[in-house]
Amino acid sequence: MQVVGYHSRVEDHAALLLADEGAVTVERLDPGTELTYALGERHCAGAVDGERHYACDGADAPYCPEHTSRWPCARCTGDCNKPIEACDEEHAVYLAVFAPDTVKVGVTRSWRLETRLREQGADRAAHLRTVADGRIARQIEADVATDLGDRVRVPTKVAGLHESVDEQFWSTLLDEYETLATYDFDYGLALTERPMAETLATGTVRGTKGRVAVLDNNGSTYAVDLRALVGYEVTDGGTDRDLQSSLGAFG
Incomplete structure (x- = not known):
């Protein structure tokens, strides 16, 4: 087996x-x-x-x-011809926060937003924008990533498993970005x-x-x-x- x-x-x-x-x-x-x-x-x-x-x-x-397999969107920054069918769907741009004070920007199809955040193990999250397609979302993501980054490695997530999100860090982050909604997850x-x-x-x-x-x-x-x-x-x-x-x- x-x-x-x-x-x-x-x-x-x-x-x-x-x-x-x-x-x-x-x-x-x-x-x-x-x-x-x-x-x-x-x-x-x-x-x-x-x-x-x-x-x-x-x-x-x-x-x-x-x-x-190579996912064509893995390192996409929006300079593409929308190679997969899902690229034409409405997308959400989000911030995912991992305890105590690590953040990344990401994109996903709008209807998968909460699911995607849970798949990554985010502790907190903020929905920044909803846009018409994946290419626009990737362009916005690439711009925000210059400040925040777009990846968090598993060892970093493990290091904070027993911690809570730093409230001052979270508050400051929300002051810097306009948000449509915020999320708070508990994995028990x-x-x-x-x-x-x-x-x-x-x-x-x-x-x-x-x-x-x-x-x-x-x-x-x-x-x-x-x-x-x-x-x-x-x-x-x-x-x-x-x-x-x-x-x-x-x-």
Whole structure:
């Protein structure tokens, strides 16, 4: 069995996609779910088409060059001919804030705004503009990004999982931009200390925040980047690796 993908959000929670002999199953990561997978070798996750998986033995993980897809909008700044159909839909320009004081600008189709913010694990957000299409949105995003940036790496998000948004930072940010609406998200993690970053699939799911799953294991709490699991062969039985324990595990 192999981890061949993940969903940042399925309805309310994330999920892992597992493939076994060509069939794909969904392992929802609802709070309270017990995961008991041991990680084996890692290689290309191949391709998924609906409920079918096409395996690949390529050594590169999570995907080999043949199975690496390039999203045409990933680095777009609006200097394009709107290459995909979705470009012609109404778009929203937004600011996403991650605790305690990290912010990025982004764009998405208007109807996906709240979903997109949750997929990224934003703690607060502000809807700045609604525009006619994706090209205009990307042009605005590129302009705002010169001041704020348009990417936040997963380690930065993990570093603030146990914190709240700095209210002074948030207030100052809102004073600098006109907004159509603001958002405040709660992922129910109830963390009192920073979880340790690990790559594992054993433990009790406390919750998910974007593509990060928080697992409780043997008295310690771990933050797992779901993308880091993609490509691993897994077996039932739990991890047999020695994991770093948090100080709280000895209390």
